[in-house]
Amino acid sequence: MTWCEQFGWFETYDRLEQTWIGVAIRESLWLFPGIEAVHLLGLAMIGGSILVVDLRLLGVGLTRLTTGQVLASARPWFIGALVLMFLTGVPLFLSEAVKCCFNDSFEVKMVALATGIVFTFGIRNRVAARNDAPAWVARVVALVSLAVWFTVAAAGRWIGFSG
């Protein structure tokens, strides 16, 4: 049972689905696939910008650069990709909000996404920026980051498979 069902958010989700954006996407043959495809391009971009930093924190990849240097180059692309994901993800949600109300994967994704954003900006980026974190701290932070963002992506894919 999803939180949406449990806490009675259905009507809110239903209203969101009736917004003009949601209606326009549902009524169009091409909009949903088109937005979804751009969402996938964002996935590749956000994945690369996360991986390149986390791999460096794990001690592989661009080891001639400091973690702070890798972060400095990857960060704008991560933020850009994150914005692209929101700009495409929100309309996708609006077009099928009612389905998402009964979709466990959607809620898993949202929780993982919130965790990922807080963890990345609150902890992981700070650890990467200050170059002097003990190796084991950097490693744990990277593994948590990878696990959380993998969950976001995998649960996101699973929204389409479940109900």
Added chain:
Amino acid sequence: MNDTGPYNPSLIHDFALWVDSHAWSTALHESLWVYPLVESTHVLTLMLFVGMLAMVDLRMLGVAFRHTPVSEMTARVLPWSVAGFVIMVCTGVLLFYAIPVRTAHSVWFRVKVILLIVAAINAWWFHRRVSRDRERWDSQPKPPLNVRLTAALSLATWSGVIVAGRMIAYNWFDCDRPQSAFITWAAGCAAELQAEAG
């Protein structure tokens, strides 16, 4: 292709039919968990394959890692992308193996294959010609135009591969729906429809 003459099966169609005759092909297509898992792995590996490749391309465009030599990116980041590519090929082959006939006659799949070939030629061209004088621009924050063009073409073709790949799932251009003459030709529908009729 002769649409009006006697049935003349194409090589692609025959190959797809042959794959389709494998019991494992059907088993994979109908499996409750394995097919979605393979499909998800294919999609999620975009982060590793295209994501890491994009970092190298953005460096060559001069818009990321500007103070890191290009050779450092190709030596330390590109191998991760290559590992992702291997996973992409393995899972991609399995996805084709599970649904061979429809996929072989999908316009989107055919577009994707063409773009894959363009991307491959571009990568070959980069390693063969463009990177020949790499020492000259390896450390330049903004490499010369031909390097940037190769990187831009790489990003463009792989983006096209992603979009076309995603669209394979939609049935707008399937042969069992009414299609224009162009789609019928481009998807090789004549072979599929005649085979079904026969």
